[in-house]
Amino acid sequence: MKKWIALLLLAVLCFLNYFQYDTLEQDPYLITDYGRLRPVKVTGVAKGREEDQLRGILQEARDKHLTISIAGQRHSQGGHTYYKDSIVVDMTSYNRVLDFDQQKKKIRIQAGATWKDVQDYVNPYGLAVKTMQSQNIFTIGGSLSVNAHGRDIRNGSLIKSVESFRLLTADDRILNVSRNENADLFGLVIGGYGLFGIILDVTLTLTDNEMYKLAVDNLDVASYSRYFAEYVKTNPDIHLHIARISVAPEHFLTEMYAINYVLDRSVPLKGHDQLKTQEEGVILSKLLFNLNRTFGWGKNVLWNLQKPYFTKQQGTWITRNNAMRSESEFMEYRQAGSNDVLQEYFLPVQEFAGFVDDLRAVLQVENLNLLNITVRYVNHDEEATLSYATDDMFALVCLFNVPLSKEGQDKVRTGIQAVLDRVIQHNGTYYLPYIAYPRLDQFRAAYPRYADFFRKKEQYDPNHLFVNYFYMDYKGE
Structure with a gap:
């Protein structure tokens, strides 16, 4: 009994030490992510709200020769959601459900919504998400950008439950992207870390709650x-x-x-x-x-x-x-x-x-x-x-x-x-x-289609409007 009391007291001391260093107030333009390893100054953070407003942000960046980085909950840890002197587009306010079909088990939802938002919406109808991370705190657009996976062993990576999405591109177009329409972009954007444009909304296939x-x-x-x-x-x-x-x-x-x-x-x-x-x-x-x-x-x-x-x-x-x-x-x-x-x-x-x-x-x-x-x-x-x-x-x-x-x-x-x-x-x-942490040669060994990915990046975004640290670290020369 004494041993467990001593362990509990030690744990309490560790716990108090933990809270001693809680998050401090920070400069709103000094950006980092969950990794806390690469804080940099950015030009500004813009909350995404409407399509025309997002187009205006992209035009401002072009006019001022700035870059764009796209952020959701910023739980990625390698600088995927920001870059020095960039405009960071925070999509978390862009979060409405746009369409829902209970019979077809489909939902169309804006990219800044979280998986919790999806669950809260579809649960009363006896439906559930096919594939997502084990936590529901992440944004839909962010999860597409990393091609998330989770506990489901039957439905594969997230890409399998994506029917389509709309993408705001570097040349100011809004494209419908699916396996049949602008299909070249489908596998580039999903798992593409925000380098091909801003995902506006996503149509997902659902499954039964069980x-x-x-x-x-x-x-x-x-x-x-x-x-x-x-x-x-x-x-x-x-x-x-x-x-x-x-x-x-x-x-x-x-x-x-x-x-x-x-x-x-x-x-x-x-x-x-x-x-x-x-x-x-x-x-x-x-x-x-x-x-x-x-x-x-x-x-x-x-x-x-x-x-x-x-x-x-x-x-x-x-x-x-x-x-x-x-x-x-x-x-x-x-x-x-x-x-x-x-x-x-x-x-x-x-x-x-x-x-x-x-x-x-x-x-x-x-x-x-x-x-x-x-x-x-x-x-x-x-x-x-x-x-x-x-x-x-x-x-x-x-x-x-x-x-x-x-x-x-x-x-x-x-x-x-x-x-x-x-x-x-x-x-x-x-x-x-x-x-x-991985070296460039390790990245290329693990992802042998890297050359095609970065070649397509040049094709769709030749002026490098969309940039983040992942791109700069691994694009090579």
Whole structure:
């Protein structure tokens, strides 16, 4: 008992230290993103509201020889939403539902709306989103720009549920873009990081909201690929799936548990479909996660508490919409001098165990502070020009705590590049919305269609109106 009291007191001290460095008021024209690594002055931030107003912003930029960057919730971490001296177009106010067809299961919605807005709108009609991130806080346009994926193992990357969108281009045209109309732009803009124009609105195909029963399995890394292929993928009633790998020193990258969302037709949706509105247990979870961030034994404590917590959910029910409103507030972090940053690696299913063995070896040498690692499945899909799903892939979403100093960042960069060398050796790719640690040669190895992407950028935007740091970091000479 005394041990747990001491742990709780230590956690409280860490928690108070966390709040000591909460966000400070900042110059409204000094812009950064969730990574907090590259703050720069921009010319201004313009809220997107109407089409004519957006056209006026583009004309102003052309007249003044400025560039345009496009921002939503700014959760990308590598400067994808801004550039020095640019005009940042903030699309979060551009968020209305324009059309909805319950029978055809379609919604047309402006690009600045969030997935929460979609869920709130369609839930009363018994409908749900096909593919989105595990959290619903991101904008639709931002998710298209990164070609998001999530827990759904049947519908692939987000591009598969996009029917069409309208695009405001560098030459002031508004184009309808689909697989049949201006089709060349479809795979360039989705996963194109805002470099081909401003996405105005999107027509998405929806699916039914459903009742799922949770099935939780404990397993190890070595058996996961076989488990997924033989048990999960072959069961048509498993619609969503997520797994988590231990980062605890006692079981470092060896133990796992998986959560399967199994369709349950015996439980009526009506009466169970109220949307979750708040996250529970945030303070305690934040305390425990801060121990996980700070101490090796804290990682052991968190893992040993997580496993029974999730196992207790065995056999409980949840709707599809609520399963896609994952809790994450407890992981928010704003400490001065350090930050939690994401890196994500995509590995062919058959390469999973071998890569995790290599990842373990690299992390032990490089001494990177890995806080969390979850696994999702993404179907093979190369419709996007910069596609990460070059095979049926497991996505390993890795959260690191990193120093923000130059010296600290240099060490992190070296470690991440060592990880990426192993990713490429295992025929994998990595996700582009995050900090630009990868070398240019690693980017080109993971995305062999890069040359076509940047050639098309020159074709559609020869004067480089739309610019961000991702473009400048990886366009090459």
